[in-house]
Amino acid sequence: MKSSARKGGEDRGVSIVIGEEREARLSLSGRLSLDNLEYVMERVDPLLGRPQLVSLAVDLEGLVRIDSAAALFLLRMQEEARRRSLPFEFVNISPRVMGIIDLLDKSAIRLGPPSPREKSGGFFEDVGRTSVMFLDDFNQCMTFGGILLSEALYCALHPASIRWNDVVLSVKKIGVDGLSILALISFLMGLIMAFMSSLQLKQFGANMYVASLVAIAMVRELGPIITAILVAGRSGSAIAAEIGTMKVNEEVDALVTMGFNPVRFLAVPKLLAAIVVVPLLTFFSDLFAIGGGMAVGILGLGLTFHTYADLTSWALTVHDIVTGVLKSMVFAVLITGIGCQRGFSVQGGAEAVGNATTSAVVAGLFLIIVTDSVFALVLNYVRW
């Protein structure tokens, strides 16, 4: 049985003529390129699947222009025919078309895609892998923490080895530059807290307790936490990005070959600055929050400045203030520690720096909250 089909497609710049059923002869003419390749594939691919097919010839006489994708398509057809051990040939192939086909690397087509680097091995393997990664990460954090603390200790014993310029710069970046936003947030926090609680306390005529509520909540818990969260977001991320970029640019390696200890050179000044500055920031945060509460107390509740200040100082104990400062020092160590660790662990390029920055903030917040819970529990039992 003979069948000759002419399929429309001139509007697409190509025409396909498929000849006999068994000894098929495929004529392609016109222009074959990325625009119309899909159309051609749809019609030609079933051809190779025909069970009766015994040989295939592809006539390229009328082909005016092809691009590399079209050349790849032709080569793939040849490869497919070879796989099915069908006799296959190109006929009337012009030197121009041949030239483009030659441009392709035939061995690369035969090779197929490389096996994926990290294949998922199902649920259990994924869980195992993630656990190992988590443990590994924990291990690295602890190791780095140890190194950082020992270097800090060394620097404390050898103050001349500290790069004071860098400490001052970090104090400015972490502290001074962050003060305005911290002041605003704290003031509003105090204001909101006082306002909301006064609405409730008014009903019992317990207005004057607004002052102690704001003071105790801020100094014991919220002041250190707000400050730590803000520093983690502003400075923890900046530290990770800075060190990570230096790692990518081989600057850290350069420091090592010059005989510097990169942890001592880069991390210790930031750590020192944070230990000094975060408690100070916390103190300011407390102060501004109390100011916010005072604004509500004076303007909304009819208390005088003196009464409010008296009520506040009556509510606070030295213990509250000392533990607040202590806590914020620990937060400072955690934030800079995790920022530096994430920075130093950067490997690769810009994307790795981005990941390290995100991770520094997330891990920092996590550590802050966990540590704060531990503090809350311990301080509840340990009172002096």
Next chain:
Amino acid sequence: MGDSRVIRVENLSVRYGDEVVLQDVTMDVVRGEILVVAGGSGSGKSTLLRHMVGLSRPSSGRVEINGVDITTASPAELQVVMRGIGMLFQSSGLLGSMTCAENISLPLSEFTDMPESFIGEIVRMKLAMVGLEGYEDHFPNELSGGMRKRAGIARAMALDPDILFLDEPFAGLDPITSAGLELLVKRINQRMGTTMVIVSHELESILSLAQRIVMLDKGKKGIIAEGDPRVLKDESPNPHVRHFFNREIEEKDETGEHGA
């Protein structure tokens, strides 16, 4: 002067994950020579250099500098070795937060007790040596790629090291600057006896500079040729090496290996 070999690399193997980059590489660097490490892109030249200066620990094998095994050395010992070497990184490695002058004076003021004014003069002299006088107060990102390379060289030479490692010092330089830098490298080598390990694939630089060349290959994951480049150029038994020197392309063979 005992052993003439300042660096000994023995059976060095480097793996990143499952990927083997270097396999059983053994080589020496002789005191006072200019050794060029060449090879195609991705053949492990930078990797070899990083391991020679102890920036990364190998999967197996050892590297000795002046008789100290840096793969097992303590950080303190390593620091002593590091002070005797200078390195230019492929991406220059200048500290972005410091000016050129501060970059160069950094090791000087840290490891010597010279007065600031004298250090300033050394810095100016080193910058002039690489043709960067007047750029003291520029930050690295205000310099062109080639200028950054040169500033990196100036910093690597700040402490007058015994061994200088240069990762692609000539890449991206115009022919005139490049020739000037070659001359500088040669002079430093001759007059101060500095041992040089240079990664490069600029043919002309290799032929004019190298006293000895080590060629790495991605397929073999190690050294495929070693010797005088002017001899290897015509007489290497390995066609790949001859192709490299004569700038000839080669047919891809299916195994991806070039016979040793």
